[in-house]
Amino acid sequence: MxxxxxxxxxxxxxxxxxxxxxxxxxxxxxxxxxxxxxxxxxxxxxxxxxxxxxxxxxxxxxxxxxxxxxxxxxxxxxxxxxKPDLYLLGTVRTLIEDLHAHELQLILASSASKSTINRVMKRFDLYPYFDHIISGEDFTHSKPDPAIFEHAASLAVGSKRECVIIEDSTNGIAAGKAAGIYCIGYDSEHSALQDLSQADLVIHDFSELSAATIAAIEPA
Missing domain, CATH: 1.10.150 (DNA polymerase; domain 1)
Structure with missing residues (x-):
């Protein structure tokens, strides 16, 4: 689970x-x-x-x-x-709220700088949903190096087998798999030229996911 x-x-x-x-x-x-x-x-x-x-x-x-x-x-x-036309993608807020309501732990692990992460989290009031915020600027090597996801897993409430990663990039999926964590690839119009073939599951819309379907995932 x-x-x-x-x-x-x-x-x-x-x-x-x-x-x-x-x-x-x-x-x-x-x-x-x-x-x-x-x-x-x-x-x-x-x-x-x-x-x-x-x-x-x-x-x-x-x-x-x-x-x-x-x-x-x-x-x-x-x-x-x-920029006035900056919005959360698709129905991701609905998914985040659903996960939080069902008490799944949420961790952000982004290659973005702390400054950029802070701007996004404040603009969209996302801080209450995430237990931990991790920036790539704190690591010597960036994705596809698995360090950021290894660290995220160390902060998780359970084992790596009880974690999933949601990523949209070739480098991000490679990093997640190198860390030994189940990866969901988000294939959207914003993922141009990205290879998500290493992902365990590929989705095209967040409506394909819910707290129930994610909680029920059984990594191989």
Missing amino acids: IRTVIFDMDGVIVDTEPVHRYAFFRHFEELGINVSDEEYATFTGSSTKNVYQQLKDRYDLSADIDELMMRKREFFNRAFDE
Whole structure:
């Protein structure tokens, strides 16, 4: 029986990807580097720090990682605060409320920075539903490294076999499977170019899930 549900944030709870994309590409333009759509897609599920670690080596950028991250964050924060049409995805709030009402533990494990997570959680009043909030910026390696999900599982009320992860990215599913946790892949219009084939279950709408169906999952 499942007792803990571990949620990714971007692409699962809220789609801040257009805001991130805008911020990244404004910064890429400022840096004078040409990042293709295909290259950018490989960063999905990675932390901003990890993205800039890769870009710094690949494009021989002179600025240090913290400076690069802060500049991108300036672009992101301005766009996030000014964007009126930012909503929770599909019926995810209904699912979150259902899980919480049936006393399943909820943990957020996102590659996003603490600043971005805080903005989302405050804007949509989600803090009351989650027992733990974990940011990828606290880990040396980003997804597909399993560290963030290993840590999330260590905070769960039960064993790994009593946890599930809901993810929308290739890197996120790979991280979850590497951590030995049952993975539900959310295949939506916001998951372009993502391979969810490693997921144990793939859904296309949150209406396919409920507290009852998740609690009844029996990992192999």
